[in-house]
Amino acid sequence: MNLKVRLSVMNFLEFAVWGAYLTSMGNYLGKAGMGAEISWFYAIQGIVSIFMPTLMGIVADKWIQPQRLLGLCHLAAGAGMIALCLIGANQAMPDKTVFITIYTLSVAFYMPTLALSNTVAFKILQDRGYDTVKDFPPIRVLGTVGFIATMWFVNCATIGDGGFSLTLADNANKFQYTHMQFCVSGLLGILLFVYSFFMLPQCKLAEKKDKNKKQSLVEMFGLDAFKLFKTKKMALFFIFSGLLGMSLQVTNGYATPFITHFKADPSLADTFAANNATLLVSISQIAEAFCILLIPFFLKRYGIKNVMLIAMFAWVLRFGFFGLGDPAFPGVTLFILSCLVYGVAFDFFNVSGGLFVNAACSEDIKASAQGLFMLMTNGLGATIGTLLAGEIVNHYCSWTEDGFLVGDWQTCWFIFAGFALAVGVSFAMMFKHKEDK
Numbered sequence: 134m135n136l137k138v139r140l141s142v143m144n145f146l147e148f149a150v151w152g153a154y155l156t157s158m159g160n161y162l163g164k165a166g167m168g169a170e171i172s173w174f175y176a177i178q179g180i181v182s183i184f185m186p187t188l189m190g191i192v193a194d195k196w197i198q199p200q201r202l203l204g205l206c207h208l209a210a211g212a213g214m215i216a217l218c219l220i221g222a223n224q225a226m227p228d229k230t231v232f233i234t235i236y237t238l239s240v241a242f243y244m245p246t247l248a249l250s251n252t253v254a255f256k257i258l259q260d261r262g263y264d265t266v267k268d269f270p271p272i273r274v275l276g277t278v279g280f281i282a283t284m285w286f287v288n289c290a291t292i293g294d295g296g297f298s299l300t301l302a303d304n305a306n307k308f309q310y311t312h313m314q315f316c317v318s319g320l321l322g323i324l325l326f327v328y329s330f331f332m333l334p335q336c337k338l339a340e341k342k343d344k345n346k347k348q349s350l351v352e353m354f355g356l357d358a359f360k361l362f363k364t365k366k367m368a369l370f371f372i373f374s375g376l377l378g379m380s381l382q383v384t385n386g387y388a389t390p391f392i393t394h395f396k397a398d399p400s401l402a403d404t405f406a407a408n409n410a411t412l413l414v415s416i417s418q419i420a421e422a423f424c425i426l427l428i429p430f431f432l433k434r435y436g437i438k439n440v441m442l443i444a445m446f447a448w449v450l451r452f453g454f455f456g457l458g459d460p461a462f463p464g465v466t467l468f469i470l471s472c473l474v475y476g477v478a479f480d481f482f483n484v485s486g487g488l489f490v491n492a493a494c495s496e497d498i499k500a501s502a503q504g505l506f507m508l509m510t511n512g513l514g515a516t517i518g519t520l521l522a523g524e525i526v527n528h529y530c531s532w533t534e535d536g537f538l539v540g541d542w543q544t545c546w547f548i549f550a551g552f553a554l555a556v557g558v559s560f561a562m563m564f565k566h567k568e569d570k
Contacts, residue, residue, distance in 0.1 A: 144276035152280030172523020179516030189245035190504030204329030211322025213239025221312020378514020406460035420476030445557035447478035456546030
């Protein structure tokens with residue numbers, strides 16, 4: 134199989150695992166009696182990202198080939214997801230402590246794979262003479278396709294008395310509302326474990342420059358990636374990565390409960406958008422797929438700072454359009470616009486940021502540096518941002534007995550938009566970067 138095809142399949146499965154539950158989990162949690170804890174479920178992804186990607190990056194740099202470590206992490210994460218499905222199948226209202234504990238263990242092994250998959254792709258491409266800036270984005274776009282594919286699947290898939298079927302009609306047994314979304318994620322994770330061991334080329338570990346030289350404790354555990362903070366430019370890059378990361382999980386956690394809550398309004402209950410929130414939100418990933426392909430052009434023409442600025446101001450529009458729209462026409466067009474700008478908001482920072490880190494770091498700390506980037510974005514940033522967003526949503530909104538999160542959503546979205554605007558303006562004034570000619 135062609136090398137780029139193999140890496141594309143890896144990316145497809147990598148994000149298909151996540152797409153099965155990331156944007157639809159909120160609806161299930163609300164119906165399972167854990168609606169008040171939605172922000173914590175998304176914050177947990179951030180909390181484990183504070184240390185797990187960095188630790189796994191160290192292991193991948195020094196002890197275990199990255200593609201094998203990628204597979205082992207997916208095996209552990211997939212087993213956890215299947216366990217969540219089994220708990221949900223046996224208990225309509227699962228024990229919160231048990232459920233959250235297993236979920237935490239699962240995502241603790243999944244989150245490092247986001248950085249590991251980048252490390253694997255970069256390493257394999259570079260070892261074979263490819264240009265990562267040119268060749269990686271078309272490979273990465275298959276990850277977005279995988280995310281979309283499982284979003285569509287869980288939106289339409291249902292199991293009931295009539296067996297398995299796919300439908301766009303309102304149905305309480307759709308996977309997007311039930312524990313079955315975790316089963317889909319778990320099975321795909323185990324498939325990627327097998328694929329990583331048998332279909333990906335080896336990524337040889339970097340040889341030590343001087344085998345007789347004693348390593349310090351910092352170097353031994355790969356913590357020398359933190360020396361990047363000594364450089365003002367890199368320190369600002371990572372700090373703003375954390376600030377922008379505060380926006381990353383907000384719509385993942387609350388977009389589908391927000392859109393679905395319109396079903397509590399009799400005049401909007403039968404709208405297509407209100408009954409297919411996961412499918413509507415998937416437009417975000419479709420936009421993401423196209424925007425990934427634009428990154429090489431924008432990076433070379435406008436440079437990293439301007440690309441990152443575009444991403445930051447796109448987040449303002451992402452939140453603002455949600456605050457102004459509704460699922461009926463013409464308001465639904467604002468939902469669609471919000472989803473379209475998400476591609477720019479997410480990709481222009483996350484993907485280009487990963488490329489920037491890869492180019493700025495020496496060979497011996499590349500995996501650790503990617504883990505540090507994940508720590509700041511999906512770790513500290515996402516954790517703090519998700520918990521604060523949860524406090525805001527829980528203050529202005531509440532769950533009904535029918536499982537709808539209703540309240541003053543517009544104020545929530547405008548608060549999020551104002552924060553993104555402040556981050557963008559601050560970054561424009563403070564971050565200085567001279568582009569290579």
